[in-house]
Amino acid sequence: MLWPLLLSALYSPKSLAEQRDEYIIFGVHSKTPPLEWRNNGVDQGFHLELMRRIGQLTNKQIVVRRKTFQQLLTDVHDDTSPIDVIAVVSPVTIDRKLSQSDPIYATYAKAYTLQGKAFIHGWHDLAGKKVAIKKEAFVDVYITGQTQEFERVDVDLYETGFQRLIAGEVDVVIAENFVARRLLPHYPSIRSSSDPLIYGAFNFVSNLKNAQLMGKINDALRQLKLSGEYDRLINKWFGTGREKVDLSNTQQKMFWLAIIVSIISAIGMLFTGFVSLSLKKRTRALNLELAQRKRAEHQISNLSKQFQSVLDGIPHGVTLLNRECERLWSNDNNNELLTSSEFLFLNGGSFTLSNSLTQVLDSQNSLIADMIYRAQFWQLQIHFIGDDQAVILLEEATEQHNLRQANDEASRLASLGELSAGIAHEINNPTGIIIHSIAFFNDALKDLQLAANSYQKQNPFWLVAGLEPQHALVELNQSSITIEEGANRISRIVNDLKRYALPNISNEHQPIDLNDIVSVSLRLTANQTKIFKVNIQLSEPSPVILGDAQQLHQVMINLIQNACHACNPTAADDETRNIISIETGICDDKVFIIVSDTGSGMDSATLQRITEPFFTTRRSCGGSGLGLSVCSRIIKEHQAEMQFSSRLDHGTSIKIVFSSAPVFPTSQPLEQYL
Template identity: 50%
Template sequence: MEWRENGVEQGFHVDLMRKVTAMSGTELNIRRKSFSALVEQMELPPTDVDLICVVTPIDFSRPLQQSDPIYATHAKAFTRQTNAFINSWNDLAGKRVAIKKGSFVDVYVSNIDAPFERVDVDLYETGFRMLGWGRVDVVLAENLVARRLLPKYPLVRSASDPLIFGTFNFVAHPSQKALMEQVNKAIRELKITGEYDTLVNKWFGIGREKVDLIANQQRWLRIAIVVAVLSVVGLVITWNMSVHLRRRSLSLSSELKQREAAERALTSVSQQFQSVLDGIPHGVFLFGADATQLWSNGKYLEQLLCGKLTKNNGEPFVLKDLLSNVSQQGQDSEFELTKDNQHWRCQAHPISSGQVVVLLQLITEQKRLQQAHEQASRLASLGELSAGVAHEINNPTGLILHNISLLAEVICDIEPLVEQQQAQDPYWQLAGLPPQEAMQEAVQASGAIEEGARRISRIVSDLKQYAAPAPREALATVDLNQVVDASLRLTTNQTKRHQLVLDLSPEPALLIGDASQLQQVLINLIQNACHAMADDNGELSIATWREGYSIHLRVSDSGRGMEPATLRRIREPFFTTRRNQGGTGLGLSVSSRIVQEHKGSWDIQSKLGQGSQFELTFPYSP
């Protein structure tokens, strides 16, 4: 349905594509090549052609990217005037049938068991020419093109009812999916605005296709001359009608301009509205009464339809159930969804005709901030509680330590008296035990009480340090390299069993802080790393460096690493995995508080079986 007249490309699809490119802001370049070459290039790129228009049989599909149907057509049989009519496919048995290579007739026939001898041609016009020469018996041709060719071949006639039905489509290589979506969108808008109907009426609206008018121009001219001669008598009436028609034309032209202006305004508003929806950071989806997706802005669509989202109560999220409940109850619904440590807030709102609008908002960062705030609140409350508990425990602990030393001295002093009493009375017992055994038990109990009291004292000391901020007057310029050296001297017994790798900054790593507190943080990290490396010959790595206005300290080990659950809790007070080995769970809590007081931050990375890495960052202070 396209041709060139006086060097200008014309036809229904040419006009349609000009409308599409004008709406999408792209450029239209028309290239002429043979149909078979175009189809082959679409299937086997590269090619300099983005789209071609083809007809596809309604029962089959091409292995290419296809647009929505543009216009319906059909194909039927054409024979010489003297040949019999073709009433069914069986009437083609044994005949020589011309078929245009690559056409929708070719696609259809290639997929059925054809009872005739096939003759491939490059153009329908070639088939008509061969039919006139008697080289073929039948031409299977697309109706619209055949009707334009029939006036040129008077020996050929239409010889059957429609045998194959098809639709015009724009076709492109599968890699042009985005372009095809843009074309489909433009065609749909043209249909909504009525411009598509205007094009159809322009090219097909007078009954017989307009392509036939151009082919029969001379015939109509001769008829017009005859009619004009015979209509001289009605010249006055014709003139009056022309005046009326001119006035009607002006009215229609004015109405057309107003309609075009309204369509442009509608298109502009539609584009603006689409731009606003595309700019919304949330996913917006519109579903119909049958749960089909009518529209979306494209955000988070994959997550909504993946089928792996779960609600907070652990139940799987089923989109169809949500749409059904909201549509039937006519009430809004809002809840949170989770997938792969990502969190979304889902809102569903019913609208008219059973349709439902669904909003999907990513709230992962909000959830993390909320959890961090809750943890900070718990730690603040625990710090205040720890200070009070430490004060209350400190006095009785000191009393125990003071009195236990007196009891130890008493036990030592009465030991000779016990021996004398046992010599006088061999059957004498202390607390139901032989005197010597009782004295040994008393000595061991005294030592256990003292050790327990001292452990309580250490815990109380850690609690006080955890709850008490460092005094501002204790802060001074500190070289982090010197802190590392001092910490390694104090932890020689732990580090000597492992391979130590040092990579210290060649220039002083200066910051404002308390050297003893920073030393305490580093000793804690070194001891934890040594505990994590149960076997000897583990690798302990310590590095410092300056990066811009920041000073960095990294302590890493090749130990057993930590599980995710442990990693999330290691900075909580009293949380420890070494409770049986005497761990209090306050080391990293105190260290976290010291790092915060020094306006620093730290990052912890650890994987089970692969070791751990602690990286601390402080502001550089020259």
């Protein structure tokens, strides 16, 4: 093949590189009919003729090198190989790393089995079977790197695979259509047993170093397609539907047949003319009908593929069954649940597919039920569709179930809020009595002081509750003060609770004292923060913003509770840990609140999701995952921003920045809030 090129280089003034540039070395697989073959020692074939025509358009001569398929693949990956171009099939879903031309001709691969074997509906039907795969072919490229449930048997040729199939060494051969069509007449016991499994396209392929050459080949290939010459070659080599046509013999036969027809036509010209006219009309009608059928088939095929793609893309399980529970079609999403013993009705009842299917088919009424599988919730629907068949729809409903639970929890919390408001009102009455009575006790103690002094002079050994009268009066006075302070504190907490439980009946924001929001929230959470060290740094004068005090109370209470949860009460003796800090202030005409702690902190993955509804790291401790989500919504309604910073084992800081400027400062002292 290359000897004429080398010999011409010895006797030509041109260099070997210059002469090499005038040729395209085309590697041909010697056992790939009907695309290439040798007839009477002459190389023929669709790819050869197409490549030679491309050579004419690119002013290059085509030199054919015949090798095995594996040798060609090795050469095309070798930068030093003399092979420039080969023709291979590539799966339509996978790009080869080498330089490729535009698609030349479409093909596909399907499964072939012995006569009498079951039809193969898809890859799942190959599970557990021995499947012959031609090594390095486009089927091999397609399945490489994918999970294979069948036992793969490598063969060098598809014909070898057919021979091993007859010998019983394999169960299935996955072969490319053109080659299999040539082989089937020689192996009558083998038949096509599936629809196309892989679609591929013939391409010219070359090493990346020949990218410029591939560009010229593509330009020539497009020119042939635009001129219609490409379609002529397609019709010549594939249009007859046979794998090979001997053009010379066919032309001779047609020539003699034409002479005979001409003689017969001369004898019966009128009759032949009438028949010819009828045949032309009939041919035009048949061609028109054939074209219409092809268009209809093409549209139906496209529609079928689109419909299949839509069904396969549905995230929910869709399965079509008959009365015998035979699966007629499925998109294979979560169908294993239907036969699992852990797939139960929501009330705990066991589910049996055959019983439920028979119930729907007999009654022709749909069955819709909520199911549970381990920790997941599902909705099962079985619908009668006629012909003793039913469709099963399986949709995961875990999120909807959680939403229902959250709604129920919110309703319970709302009821608890109303109940708390009523309890607060009831507590206020005895608290008022205590405050009123203790004032009387304080005044009485002042008057009793003189009487006690006089009586002690008369009875020096007189004791009050086991104490000396003066000491007892001091203790009574101190206890009275303590009771009064406690009652006032109860009154403040109850009032704060009542204000927090009031419904938000207006969307209009009012001026509110930010320090007051912090103070009220601390009083409501005093029972939780009492075991921690709380540092409070409130801006003076206190910032005032437009907002809803009830909603901001809810935000601050939630942030303080989260800080308490992050701290470890068992490490209360460690002065560097378990510190909760709250700060208010104004910076750059913007009001802010900072709540920080020195607790466990969060990693970056948790930090990105903390405002998502139902996301919580305290699920086992009763956390619902709604706290920060609600806080985020309230802060956005106040046109503010929550800024989070956290590190594992270093604590968390949450800063709320109100975008609007403060309304006006107040000068009330902090003591009125504490």
